[in-house]
Amino acid sequence: MKDREADVRASDAGVSGDGPSRQGGDTPRPGRQAAVRPVNGHGNGDAAQPKGKTRKRRKRRRGRKVYARDGVQPAAGGKPAEVAAPLAGPAVSVKPGNTAARADLAEQPRRMPVSDLPVFAALDLGTNNCRLLVAVPGRPGQFRVIDAFSRIVRLGEGLSASGRLGQAAMDRAVEALKVCSDKLRNRKIKKARLIATEACRSAANGAEFIDRVEREAGLKLEIIDRQTEARLAVSGCGSLVERDTDGVVLFDIGGGSSEIALIDVSRHRSPRLANHIVSWTSLPVGVVSLAERFGGRTVTREIFAAMVEDVANRLRSFDGRDRLAHVVSSPKFHLLGTSGTVTTLAGVHLELDRYDRRRVDGLWMDGTSVDRMVEKVLGWDFQQRVANPCIGADRADLVLAGCAILEAIRAVWPSERLRVADRGLREGILSELMADDGVWRRNWRNGQRT
Structure with a gap:
């Protein structure tokens, strides 16, 4: 080509x-x-x-x-x-x-x-x-x-x-x-x-x-x-964490692994956001590996629930998951996702005829909107996912695996605010x-x- x-x-x-x-x-x-x-x-x-x-x-x-x-x-x-x-x-x-x-x-x-x-x-x-x-x-x-x-x-x-x-x-x-x-x-x-x-x-x-x-x-x-992968993802998204923020859970849903970093900026903030990571983990599961194990083309609600539970089990063994307990209930806490999963959902949410990074990067989504988009994509069959311009043939068999990882993360760190990052490593x-x-x-x- x-x-x-x-x-x-x-x-x-x-x-x-x-x-x-x-x-x-x-x-x-x-x-x-x-x-x-x-x-x-x-x-x-x-x-x-x-x-x-x-x-x-x-x-x-x-x-x-x-x-x-x-x-x-x-x-x-x-x-x-x-x-x-x-x-x-x-x-x-x-x-x-x-x-x-x-x-x-x-x-x-x-x-x-x-x-x-x-x-x-x-x-x-x-x-x-x-x-x-x-x-x-x-x-x-x-x-x-x-x-x-x-x-x-x-x-x-x-x-x-x-x-x-x-x-x-x-x-x-x-x-x-x-x-x-x-x-x-x-x-x-x-x-x-x-x-x-x-x-x-x-x-x-x-x-x-x-x-x-x-x-x-x-x-x-x-x-x-x-x-190192988790730190670089944080360094790549520093500008999307606003000055009045108390805490952020940043996650990068990749193809073979998913990096999660807990960031505490409630007391002070230095120029490098990565300096404020208080806990992190890397799950050895991503959209490709999860879709290959459970199937990505035909995903029933039962299969989707099984994928969510698989990721949830991995998160339960993350000892540092409570390091932001003092700010999670604050309105100044939010999730920050940098991956094809969240950018795809943002594109579907905006009903874009063609993926547009200018509109997606930095977009805020509330919890209800995220719920609605996951439900919408879960209700589509494979060909409907292929037909969506923000998913396409390259990701139609991966997007629901990504949604399952996202849902498991949201269950551990519930937040009414998710910011979308089209940027990263x-x-x-x-x-x-x-x-x-x-x-x-x-x-x-x-x-x-x-």
């Missing part, structure tokens, strides 16, 4: 786990317009620019990422906006060679040319997806995405039954990683972190696969442990790489670029 190439600008540490994919894998949808989403997550996608003071105010409110989950979509115009790295989210994607867009970038005051900025990269090879982000630092705590790639590879297909990565699954992943390698090779990367998660972590032949990737794609992947990696490198301290003095 033809790969998408585009320069994209983005913000903080955003996008996550396994977002829903449109049908067609990495095939682009031509002509889709990208516009900066207002911070509250309910932008209307209008790329027209207001004038005068209204324009200035709106520019301050804007700045979320709008690059597509399966690659980068071309922009329809409008000025890109920088966003916080702990705030995350690309803003406007620009096709290479788009001189009008480049001129527009040049008009931004005190902005160093992209070619003069250090380039950082983050790659996340999960059980279901292969994703890459390449970015340069912006204002303190912010970055701009200049390239992105995502493809569903289902590396963990069959893993729960055999304990090994299958040949076809490894072949798909290697082909996607070759695309990532080409993108990295064409840029002068200052620092990169290339990670692999649960599929490679648990497979008997995971290390052999990592060696094959190095031989054939020229990439040396790092298999991270579950604690890659944004967390970029944010940490840039902070550790000190680029924001070196390049900015008194609020201006040096």
Whole structure:
């Protein structure tokens, strides 16, 4: 398939786990317009620019990422906006060679040319997806995405039954990683972190696969442990935890594992949200592994209840689950989900004709709305799930397994508020790489670029 190439600008540490994919894998949808989403997550996608003071105010409110989950979509115009790295989210994607867009970038005051900025990269090879982000630092705590790639590879297909990565699954992943390698090779990367998660972590032949990737794609992947995965997910979603929050349970429902972090910010808050993790766990179950064990195409209410109970049993053994007991009943406590499950439910909730990250990322859903969406998807048969534009063929057999994991989590930490994050590990990696490198301290003095 033809790969998408585009320069994209983005913000903080955003996008996550396994977002829903449109049908067609990495095939682009031509002509889709990208516009900066207002911070509250309910932008209307209008790329027209207001004038005068209204324009200035709106520019301050804007700045979320709008690059597509399966690659980068071309922009329809409008000025890109920088966003916080702990705030995350690309803003406007620009096709290479788009001189009008480049001129527009040049008009931004005190902005160093992209070619003069250090380039950082983050790659996340999960059980279901292969994703890459390449970015340069912006204002303190912010970055701009200049390239992105995502493809569903289902590396963990069959893993729960055999304990090994299958040949076809490894072949798909290697082909996607070759695309990532080409993108990295064409840029002068200052620092990169290339990670692999649960599929490679648990497979008997995971290390052999990592060696094959190095031989054939020229990439040396790092298999991270579950604690690191949980921390990076938190780092990627920092901007979605508002200042008046007391506590958050952040969960990342992946393909082969689900990370849960309990975050206490009731007493103070440091710049790195990950510093406030008081307890965490990683369940060795995700949408792919759960669907393979219980079935994902035909899911009766009895099967769904069995899936929920399976996950609930695992959560009962989590000793640190009560570490936020002092804030769970507070209106300043909420759940924060970064995964394809929650982004899918958000898209269904919004009745989107096409998945739109600008409207989903940062969206608040109340408990009644979540209940209604789970019930709606549970009432659909496989073909109805395939037909929904926010689910599609790639996730129709996985979405109910994700809903079961979500329901088990909600039962342990009941909350009337769920915030949806279309961001995650890659944004967390970029944010940490840039902070550790000190680029924001070196390049900015008194609020201006040096």
